Amino acid sequence: MPTSWVDSVDKIPAGDDMGAVSRVKSSYVPPHLRNKPPSSDPPAAPFSYAGVASVSDRQGHVGQPIGANFPVGYRNDRSSGITCPGGWNNRSGSWDRGKEREVNPFKNDIDSEEAFCSQENTGINFDAYEDIPVETSGRNVPPPVNTFVEIDLGEALNRNIRRCKYVKPTPVQRYAIPISIAGRDLMACAQTGSGKTAAFCFPIISGVMKSSQSTRRPPHVPRMSFPLALILAPTRELSIQIHEEAKKFSYQTGVRVVVAYGGAPINLQLRELERGVDILVATPGRLVDLLERARVSLQTIRFLALDEADRMLDMGFEPQIRKIVQRMDMPPPGIRQTLLFSATFPKEIQRLAADFLSNYVFLAVGRVGSSTDLIAQRVEYVLETDKRSHLMDLLHAQLANGVHGKQALTLVFVETKKGADALEHWLCINGFPATAIHGDRTQQEREYALRCFKSGKTPILVATDVAARGLDIPHVAHVVNFDLPNDIDDYVHRIGRTGRAGKTGLATAFFNENNASLAKSLADLMQEANQEVPAWLSRFAARSSSYGKNRRGGGGAGGRFGGRDFRRDASFGRGGIEYYDGGQINGGYGSSSSGGNGGGYGASVTSAWD
Numbered sequence: 001m002p003t004s005w006v007d008s009v010d011k012i013p014a015g016d017d018m019g020a021v022s023r024v025k026s027s028y029v030p031p032h033l034r035n036k037p038p039s040s041d042p043p044a045a046p047f048s049y050a051g052v053a054s055v056s057d058r059q060g061h062v063g064q065p066i067g068a069n070f071p072v073g074y075r076n077d078r079s080s081g082i083t084c085p086g087g088w089n090n091r092s093g094s095w096d097r098g099k100e101r102e103v104n105p106f107k108n109d110i111d112s113e114e115a116f117c118s119q120e121n122t123g124i125n126f127d128a129y130e131d132i133p134v135e136t137s138g139r140n141v142p143p144p145v146n147t148f149v150e151i152d153l154g155e156a157l158n159r160n161i162r163r164c165k166y167v168k169p170t171p172v173q174r175y176a177i178p179i180s181i182a183g184r185d186l187m188a189c190a191q192t193g194s195g196k197t198a199a200f201c202f203p204i205i206s207g208v209m210k211s212s213q214s215t216r217r218p219p220h221v222p223r224m225s226f227p228l229a230l231i232l233a234p235t236r237e238l239s240i241q242i243h244e245e246a247k248k249f250s251y252q253t254g255v256r257v258v259v260a261y262g263g264a265p266i267n268l269q270l271r272e273l274e275r276g277v278d279i280l281v282a283t284p285g286r287l288v289d290l291l292e293r294a295r296v297s298l299q300t301i302r303f304l305a306l307d308e309a310d311r312m313l314d315m316g317f318e319p320q321i322r323k324i325v326q327r328m329d330m331p332p333p334g335i336r337q338t339l340l341f342s343a344t345f346p347k348e349i350q351r352l353a354a355d356f357l358s359n360y361v362f363l364a365v366g367r368v369g370s371s372t373d374l375i376a377q378r379v380e381y382v383l384e385t386d387k388r389s390h391l392m393d394l395l396h397a398q399l400a401n402g403v404h405g406k407q408a409l410t411l412v413f414v415e416t417k418k419g420a421d422a423l424e425h426w427l428c429i430n431g432f433p434a435t436a437i438h439g440d441r442t443q444q445e446r447e448y449a450l451r452c453f454k455s456g457k458t459p460i461l462v463a464t465d466v467a468a469r470g471l472d473i474p475h476v477a478h479v480v481n482f483d484l485p486n487d488i489d490d491y492v493h494r495i496g497r498t499g500r501a502g503k504t505g506l507a508t509a510f511f512n513e514n515n516a517s518l519a520k521s522l523a524d525l526m527q528e529a530n531q532e533v534p535a536w537l538s539r540f541a542a543r544s545s546s547y548g549k550n551r552r553g554g555g556g557a558g559g560r561f562g563g564r565d566f567r568r569d570a571s572f573g574r575g576g577i578e579y580y581d582g583g584q585i586n587g588g589y590g591s592s593s594s595g596g597n598g599g600g601y602g603a604s605v606t607s608a609w610d
């Protein structure tokens with residue numbers, strides 16, 4: 001199954017260009033009518049929204065009378081809908097499912113699972129998350145659900161949930177989906193590997209299916225696409241992954257998902273966009289490019305999701321995100337619905353994020369920024385000069401304990417791109433099958449490396465932080481922090497590549513004097529996750545806390561437990577009582593002090609990021 005442009009590039013007929021693309025003509029079939037089994041009804045005329053009256057659904061989406069000018073209404077939480085101007089244009093934004101056969105995105109799942117069936121770590125144990133503490137705050141927070149069927153996601157989406165073998169919602173899904181379905185903006189923090197992707201995809205897909213009837217797309221604008229939903233992610237690989245997931249969830253729903261990311265030929269992406277797009281998944285840089293070329297308009301956006309939202313709003317990405325969200329033609333907060341998700345949410349970022357939200361709910365599942373207890377964490381004192389031989393010892397031991405003499409999937413994080421190349425080379429010449437991923441590799445190389453790793457063909461992947469966030473690679477048994485990051489949140493995301501979806505995992509960190517500034521937050525994090533903290537690390541921690549505040553702005557007892565809505569903290573100016581109107585804590589959560597998760601967000605953004 002083609003998973004990216006690398007696969008599909010070969011399939012373009014010679015001489016094909018955008019001229020050929022523009023010749024593709026199709027008539028629009030709205031999402032709710034696509035993929036309907038053939039009926040004896042006469043074929044529908046090219047769809048036009050003219051004459052469609054207002055639409056309302058169970059959740060209170062009330063469409064505006066057709067012909068009203070945008071912006072005219074408010075989202076469903078404000079008891080009205082959204083209508084965009086003009087009539088529908090068949091060429092620029094349409095998608096004719098009659099002419100295009102939808103590829104079954106589930107067909108490869110069984111094969112890839114079988115490749116690993118002899119390895120450990122296969123059982124999903126979401127009971128591990130059952131007694132997890134949950135905090136919600138904001139006005140009139142919709143209650144959680146216990147099952148998917150309690151939520152009106154529609155039969156097609158429910159079928160796909162079953163195809164994905166999701167038996168019950170994870171805690172973040174139990175809370176986030178009803179909040180989003182009710183039309184509320186959401187800032188959601190939940191542990192790595194706990195199912196956040198589905199938590200924002202399900203409501204968006206369901207919302208697109210419902211709103212497609214009440215949303216009119218603008219009149220003929222040559223070659224411009226008008227998505228209804230935008231999902232932004234910080235790396236190319238993560239946007240590819242979200243696209244693949246979203247395609248599974250939206251299979252046979254009639255909702256069309258398109259991805260756009262840097263490093264890949266833009267013409268292929270333009271071609272996909274021209275065939276119609278309901279949900280656009282993108283990296284910020286490529287999206288800005290598309291907007292500047294006037295190939296995408298954001299004026300019909302009803303749903304905006306930022307995955308890894310704290311990364312998207314930190315210093316590296318914030319200007320691009322502000323440009324996309326605030327300075328182009330995207331409807332403002334209160335008109336569009338905005339969903340922000342991450343496993344970490346420093347308070348400074350929460351404060352920034354509030355600019356993008358309206359009357360939002362804050363949701364924290366588990367202690368924000370904590371690692372899950374499913375990951376066994378080890379820290380070893382290793383001098384710089386000994387790191388390679390130490391890694392080799394670990395890999396040998398792992399091989400000896402492995403199943404059928406196979407190397408378990410091991411992800412090794414290093415600080416620099418040069419360091420990644422050098423370590424990959426060294427591992428290979430020492431007989432360990434390794435590959436590498438970092439920002440200086442071509443996109444084709446990056447995707448190939450990831451594929452070889454996922455399939456087990458090259459079971460050791462050396463990576464910079466480009467692979468630290470969001471990537472869901474099943475069966476990663478071991479994450480090694482060969483070089484520790486400077487920021488504890490980066491550590492949390494890195495080790496979160498193992499111990500996912502209720503499975504267990506192992507994370508080993510090599511620590512030495514160069515990492516002294518991380519000692520306090522690392523020791524606190526490990527303690528909180530019921531891990532054994534070596535005495536030497538506690539001594540480092542005691543020393544480092546006496547000469548500086550750590551990244552989480554705490555240092556004092558309780559400062560680590562930062563799962564707090566910043567609006568509860570009056571010292572955050574705008575984010576005081578004025579914003580905050582009640583909260584609810586379940587499962588004994590909330591032992592935090594106001595020290596919280598704040599303390600600046602100045603994590604430097606490396607060039608590894610897209």
Ligand SMILES: Nc1ncnc2c1ncn2[C@@H]1O[C@H](COP(=O)(O)OP(=O)(O)OP(=O)(O)O)[C@@H](O)[C@H]1O
Nearest residue numbers: 166168169170192193194195196197343470472501
């Ligand atoms: N309800 C569910 N039942 C079973 N598996 C699920 C369920 N929801 C999600 N999963 C699986 O759990 C894994 C982790 O999900 P996902 O990648 O969305 O985690 P995440 O919270 O976004 O992690 P990260 O913080 O690292 O981005 C995926 O393989 C996904 O298919």
